[in-house]
Amino acid sequence: LSFFCLGPGAGQDVGRSCILVSIAGKNVMLDCGMHMGYNDDRRFPDFSYITQNGRLTDFLDCVIISHFHLDHCGALPYFSEMVGYDGPIYMTHPTKAICPILLEDYRKITVDKKGETNFFTSQMIKDCMKKVVAVHLHQTVQVDEELEIKAYYAGHVLGAAMFQIKVGCESVVYTGDYNMTPDRHLGAAWIDKCRPDLLISESTYATTIRDSKRCRERDFLKKVHETVERGGKVLIPVFALGRAQELCILLETFWERMNLKAPIYFSTGLTEKANHYYKLFITWTNQKIRKTFVQRNMFEFKHIKAFDRAFADNPGPMVVFATPGMLHAGQSLQIFRKWAGNEKNMVIMPGYCVQGTVGHKILSGQRKLEMEGRQILEVKMQVEYMSFSAHADAKGIMQLIRQAEPRNVLLVHGEAKKMEFLKQKIEQEFHVSCYMPANGETTTIFTNPSIPVDISLGLLKRETAIGLLPDVKKPKLMHGTLIMKDNSFRLVSPEQALKELGLAEHQLRFTCRVHIQDPRKEHETVLRVYNHLKGILKDYSVQHLPDGSITVESILIQATAHSEDQGTKVLLVSWTYQDEELGSYLTSLLKKGLPQSTS
Amino acid sequence: ESHQVLAQLLDTLLVIGTKLTENPSVRMRLVEVACKHLTDSSHGVRNKCLQLIGCLGPVEKGVAKEVESQAAKDVQKIIGDHFNDQDPRVRTAAIKAMLQLHERGLKLQQAIYSQACKLLADDYEQVRSAAVQLIWVLSQLYPESIVPIPSSNEEIRLVDDAFGKICHMVSDGSWVVRVQAAKLLGSMQQVSSHFLEQTLDKKLMSDLRRKRTAHERAKELYSSGEFSSGRKWGDDAPKEEIDTGAVNLIESGACGAFVHGLEDEMYEVRIAAVEALCMLAQSSPSFAEKCLDFLVDMFNDEIEEVRLQSIHTMRKISNNITLREDQLDTVLAVLEDSSRDIREALHELLCCTNVSTKEGIHLALVELLKNLTKYPTDRESIWKCLKFLGSRHPTLVLPLVPELLSTHPFFDTPEPDMDDPAYIAVLVLIFNAAKSCPTMPALFSDHTFRHYAYLRDSLSHLVPPLRLPGRKLVSSPVSPSITPHEDPSQQFLHQSLERVYNLQHLDPQGIQELLEFTIRDLQRLGELQSELAGMADFTATYLQCQLLLIKALQEKLWNVAAPLYLKQNALASAAAKQILEETYKMEFMYSGVESRQVVIIHHMRLQAKALQLIVTARTTRGVEPLFGMCEKFLQEVDSFQR
DSSP states (O other), X not given: OOOOOOOSSOSSSSSOOOEEEEETTEEEEEOOOOOXXXXXXXXXXXXXXXXXXXXHHHHOSEEEOOOSOHHHHTTHHIIIXXXXXXXXXXXXXXXHHHHHHHHHHHHIIIIIITOOOSOOOHHHHHHHHHTEEEEOBTOEEESSSSEEEEEEEOOTTTTOEEEEEEETTEEEEEOOSOOSSOOSSOOOOOOOOOOOSEEEEEOTBTTOBOOOHHHHHHHHHHHHHHHHHHTOEEEEEOOTTTHHHHHHHHHHHHHHHHXXXXXXXXXXXXXXXXXXXXXXXXGGSOHHHHHHTTTOOTTSOSSEEEXXXXXXXXXXXXXXXXXXXXXXXXXXHHHHHHHTTOTTOEEEEOSOOOTTSHHHHHHTTOOEEEOTXXXXXXXXXXXXXXXXXXXXXXXXXXXXXXXXXXXXXXXXXXXXXXXXXXXXXXXXXXXXXXXOOOTTOOOOOOOOOOOOOEEOHHHHHHHHHHSSSOOTTSOOOOOOEEEEETTEEEEEOHHHHHHHHTOOOOOOEEEEEEEEEOOSOHHHHHHHHHHHHHHHOTTXXXXXXXXXXXXXXTEEEEEEEOSSOTXXXXXXXXXXXXXXXXXXXXXXXXXXXXXXXXX | OOHHHHHHHHHHHHHHHHHOTTOHHHHHHHHHHHHXXXXXXXXXHHHHHHHHHHHHSOOSHHHHHTOOOSTTTTHHHHHHHGGGOSSHHHHHHHHHHHHHHHHTTOOOOTTHHHHHHHHTTOSSHHHHHHHHHHHHHHHHHSTTOEEEOTTSSXXXXXXXXXXXXXXXXXXXXXXXXXXXXXXXXXXXXXXXXXXXXXXXXXXXEETTEEEOOHXXXXXXXXXXXXXXXXXXXXXXXXXXXXXXXXXXXXXXXXXXXXXXHHTOSSHHHHXXXXXXXXXXXXXOHHHHHHHHHHHHHHTTOSSHHHHHHHHHHHHHHGGGOEXXXXXXXXXXXXXXXXXXXXXXXXXXXXXXXXXXXXXXXXXXXXXXXXXXXXXXXXXXXXXXXXXXXXHHOHHHHGGGHHHHHTOOSSSOOOOOOTTOHXXXXXXXXXXXXXXXXXXXXXGOOXXXXXHHHHHHXXXXXXXXXXXXXTOOOOOOOOOGGGHHHHHHHHHHHHHHHHHHHGGGGSOHHHHHHHHHHHHHXXXXXXXXXXXXXXXXXXXXXXXXXXXXXXXXXXXOGGGSOGGGGHHHHHXXXXXXXXXXXXXXXXXXXSTTOOHHHHHHHHHHHHHHHHHHHHHHHHHOOOSHHHHHHHHHHHHHHHHHHO
């Protein structure tokens, strides 16, 4: 009987994932994300829920980070250094490598650019990373004697993992973000039939079934190709990690295949470091990259070079990946301003744009933009939108549930309305209960844990000697005494139990009277009963004793005439507690009466 | 006593049993032994027992009746019982044994089907993989029998049900099972088209509203005559609302099986899916039409083998399909692939595709020419491709001819360079189209005819013979500019003549052949180069005579007994007559014949006359006329010697 609870963040909201799970007395925190939309205290999860009962380290047994996106790991230094947590933090190797780069970048933007104080420092990030324990895929890590965790591949981004958390026979699977369709650089999420008690799944695309990615890729390549052939320049604003690498691989292989010569540039900085890690963690990528790795590491780009500010004015066609992805600042915006005037050029937005950014404006069709200093920028270049997203769609979520076969499903990381739909579907198609708690809400799930019991060897041997061969999959009935002592369970034979506990043996006998209409003599009635029983109970030893009673195994049956009515005979059936099953069967048999045989 | 020993023992028995094929009683004994050990607690032993039963179990009903042991009677039941064994290895062995029985010709019972279906949900991939196979076998055995759908009252054909189940396995967790399932799908041709078409349908939705697939959109844009803009953000905005109740996210049916299979992570699965698509499409034209979009998409797969496979597949089904323009566009984009195999496969595909519009043909031509400039080594294969493209679509090529040849109704356009591979490519397309389109040659300009004649000779395997109206030898006005042309032809002439000088060293067979070829060459040369025509014709005629003479002499007429050579005699005399005629022609019809040549001609004529004399000598009975002829001949010899 364990319960799981959902803590500070996440729930029915995208961004700021942070889930607290209590399983069989162990407390585990899943992800420690921040909210990108806020700039005050709300950006971090509210840990006071935990700290009110004492220190974090005492309360939590471990923390698990699924992947390096800031909405899953952004609050980690704050949590471990500022609030104070010294226990283990688990993440995969790539996540451990890339996570500090992103955190440092994020810190720089908030502290150095926006000038905020009361924020974690570089040293804090370093200290925090020292607490991290890296895990391999499918490696079972024993956190303490009872708690163990295991990582599964999740796709989504490099190093993303799903975690199985197991205490005794109760288990939870937390998916983090995952992707069931492979892309150009990562494979698909996979899990075995681990049948967890609870599956906590993200549900960003709860109501979407996506089209084949091939069409999207083809469109993308075609547009880039056409523009380059025309002699135009292509700008692709991206965020440094994740999609950027996918698009790089896509263009790189296309260039290779088609023997194109136009240069591709990637704006420098963070990306170089990140690409380095992509090169290292080849085992986490997809089949194609892993296979060709022997000849050439796909991330050692042949056609993609580092970008220099001066290149933007070079004549001739080129493709440039520049950060950030929404065209709201930085290099991508600079290049955009330079190229916007020429209708031969093109900008491709590969992702979602928040309202108010230049990206959003041009996507919604605005052609005249007001820049700072009252300049009006006329956008003549072509604007394209392409969605490359790496979350599982509704079908993918269902597929994962089918693979894992959980007993309960809990949806997080999505919008309430959409989750409602998916919840309904899950309940309908898998017949498992599904939950979708709101932020800060606690959900309790009751499980049916099987409890292991030690059985004494003598009893086991005796019981197996009676029955047939043990059949592993079928339950078997056994007689014995259960002793619960000092938090341990033992199954022993009754004699031993009596001896151990120093109790005397008591016998419990059931007796029952059955009335039978039979005008004949007593011993004749007995004989009839005897024949009847002998006919039915072929497997048991039925005996007619000389004193006029019948025994079936150890059950005794005696017949006497009724004191008032001679036509009615009273059958006395008596059996011990151990023979309860047979005894009650016998009485019900006799109550039905004897067959009307004439002999 | 030891399980291992026992298992080994059974293995040995199995080998013995398979060797003793003609001894049924021994085999029965072995099967009985195996059945006894089926209750063994070790999986290894049970494994071997099942294997043995599978390999040796009685197949014919007749054998079973004389066997006293009841156990051996129903082998299928025994094996079927072990489908629920606790050990996955034993379960796998049981299914394999069942398959073995099937292979040996035993008709499996239909009752196994439901058992096998349960095994599809097994925890172990070997079991699932084997179960998929078993279901496939059963679906081939009982395609038409009816099975009920659980949870509803409906009933469907077994093959459809099995198809649905195997489709479901295409999204299995283990890739081994996925490959297996995808492969087997291809061979289920009895499945009804309704189910088949579901495999390509994956209901798209966005925020609970039905969305059209990119394929559908492309089709619509195409039919409405617009070009894909893709410029708007909401271009793919979902349109209709859908009923939440009506959406099944995981259908037990075939829904979207191929969509998943083609998008699979492992390329083995993708290849298997493409193969299956190919096989199914070959048997169902309507399905072929539908799967086209998906196959075209596969042309852009990241793994070359998959691309190649899908191109080959497309070629195999191309009889059933016509490409839309937008599809053609994608197909043609692959022409720029840097792998030669891919390009050649694509050329082969284009050889046998049907294109729907003249724009399509034009597009194909333009792309092929682009390919040609980028990879000049592809020349042959591109020409061949255009040959078939032309001959398949004569009516579509017709309106393009003026544009392609860049002719103008009023002005003469400059004559294109004959050695330009691109120009040759265009001509190959046009000439092949013209073969079945008699109105086309009317659009040709003069130089086109000349180029035709040239190409017909130099690339005769690519250019078909055309019946051109009033084909004339357009002798271009003789101009000084001709001289550079003279050189190669003259050289050619001399070369061929030099070859003839070496005649004596060859064997008779070789001589004949060489002469024939040279004559042909010379005649052709005469047709092409009018200024050399006289010389060439003259030489050709001379050689012709020589040839005839050699042929005639070869018969060795004078050795053959009179009655036998009646026929050859006619031949020889005809040859002699012809030579005489030709020599007179040579002597008098050509201007500028030198005296030395006249002598040669006379020599030839003399030889012919000698031949004639021999022939008449052998055929005529009387002596008188012969004497006259001899005298005449001697006179001629005299005059020749002078």
